Amino acid sequence: MRYEDLADLPCSITRPLVILGDRWTLLVLKASFAGVRRFNEFQSALGISRSRLQDRLGRLVEHGILDRRQAADGAHVEYRLTRKGHDIYPILMAIRDWGDAYMAPDGPPARYRHRDCTGEAHVQLTCEACGTEVTAHDITPEPGPGILSHLGRPGAELGQ
């Protein structure tokens, strides 16, 4: 089985991971959220090779996560987050919370503050019905509507 075929599985964790879950993609997006927009800027900020960066940016544009456009002065190109790309932020913040908890022995390298009140922002997994914060132990997955069209398909035994 090829890795890309996983994108056909009816799983909302697997499908994004086929796009985002490789060596550089989420780091490129992290730079995007930090305000990086230009090719050379990405390259020097991340230390990624040019050909790899080209590949990753192209893939993100292809999936509608970044938008590639000529800048106002016409002299260079800009890669900017789309709405879809902007909504990836909670994923990066969830990673950061875990990194702060387990990989930052000297304390958090950065604080991510709410601009309005200077409080720190954190990710919470909450139940939309009762509002309490939940963990993996409190969750039971069950089939949803999106799985119906996949029931009799080949490969349906993979994933959950």
Place this chain on the structure above:
Amino acid sequence: MRYEDLADLPCSITRPLVILGDRWTLLVLKASFAGVRRFNEFQSALGISRSRLQDRLGRLVEHGILDRRQAADGAHVEYRLTRKGHDIYPILMAIRDWGDAYMAPDGPPARYRHRDCTGEAHVQLTCEACGTEVTAHDITPEPGPGILSHLGRPGAELGQ
């Protein structure tokens, strides 16, 4: 620069990504949360090659995310999530929320319900001071204590 050297940067997004951000690692963890514990079970659930699975499991054990132990019957090996591994769940749920929003045209393939009240669980990025939900636009990163020890180091220009 080698990819693994990124782990030295003082950034709580970059450091976890060096461990978790490759082709299979988060999918292995997704299977773990779904109750998969045995080598062959991981392999048939994911379609990953045996050598790759061996590498990924070993790396996760090495980082204290999974615990490798002999099962009670002594006949086989089990890989179970540690506390550190268990805390990765919000990352997967953030990915799922995004996947449900943008990669599930037929609706969510699965619902993740709160066992106590059957409400659905979702990830929120909230300000711990004022309690409101925030997005990337509302956040201003600033230096934290963990960055001090890295100020004069080589490579400090990378990251943000």
Place this chain on the structure above:
DNA sequence: CGGAGTGGTCTCGTTTTGGAACTGCCGGGG
């Protein structure tokens, strides 16, 4: 025109990956 800066491409040697065959271990049944 010439030089600097841009995004992007090409090539080459290295590393990572996928697939499948193979090993060694253990328990159960004859």
Place this chain on the structure above:
DNA sequence: CCCCGGCAGTTCCAAAACGAGACCACTCCG
């Protein structure tokens, strides 16, 4: 006891992904 099947883990090789650097085409600016 021996054989067999299932298990985790290893080894091998071809293919794909990768890093580094040279190279190209274009645009602005003087």
